[in-house]
Amino acid sequence: GAVVSQHPSWVICKSGTSVKIECRSLDFQATTMFWYRQFPKQSLMLMATSNEGSKATYEQGVEKDKFLINHASLTLSTLTVTSAHPEDSSFYICSASVASGPNNEQFFGPGTRLTVL
C-alpha cells in the first residue's frame, strides 16, 4: 500500500529557532501534499496544499512566511517553522495524494510532534 513517512517523529527546539519537517511518499509519486496541524484533543486543521514544482496554497489565517512549504519533488515536501514560539507547539501531519481527480485518496504520515520551549 501507499506509505508516507515523516521525519522527525518528534522535535524539541528553543524559541526563536527554525525547525524543518520532512514528508516523503515512499512507494508512490505524490502530485499533491497537504500539511495539517492538530492541537491536543482537536481535529486536523489544514494549513496548506502543495503541488510539486509550484508554490503552496495556504489556508486563511496561516502565515506563509512563518510556515514555509517546499514541494521540490514528487516524493518530498518540507515544512519549515521559522522563528518558532511556544504557541507553535503542536502535532503536524502531512498527507499525500497520488493524482488529481476523483480517486485522489490522501495517505497520511505518522505525524511530527513539535515542542517549542
Next chain:
Amino acid sequence: AQTVTQSQPEMSVQEAETVTLSCTYDTSESDYYLFWYKQPPSRQMILVIRQEAYKQQNATENRFSVNFQKAAKSFSLKISDSQLGDAAMYFCASRTGTASKLTFGTGTRLQVTL
C-alpha cells in the same frame, strides 16, 4: 464551503456490541466524497471507509458500514462486533470531486469496554 459536524464528542460501547457514530455535512456541490478516518493513540490517521455521493448503496468494509442519507446530509458510521482495538478518535470528513482537500469534523472519541 463545506462543513462537517460531529455532535458526539465521546461514545462508549461494550465489546462485541454495535455502536453508531453520527456525522452531518453541508455542501453546495453535487459531486463529493465522504470518509471516516480512525486515529488511534499512535495518532496515525487510518481510512476506515469512503462513500461516493453519487452511489446510492451504502459502503461496507467488514465490520464497518455507513448509513448515507443524502437528502438529510447525514453520514453515520456503524461499527459491529466492536473490538478493543476499535478504541480511537473517529473523524468524519468530506471532499468535493473537483478539489482534493479534506474538511474534517471535530471527532468522536470511542471507548470500548469489556
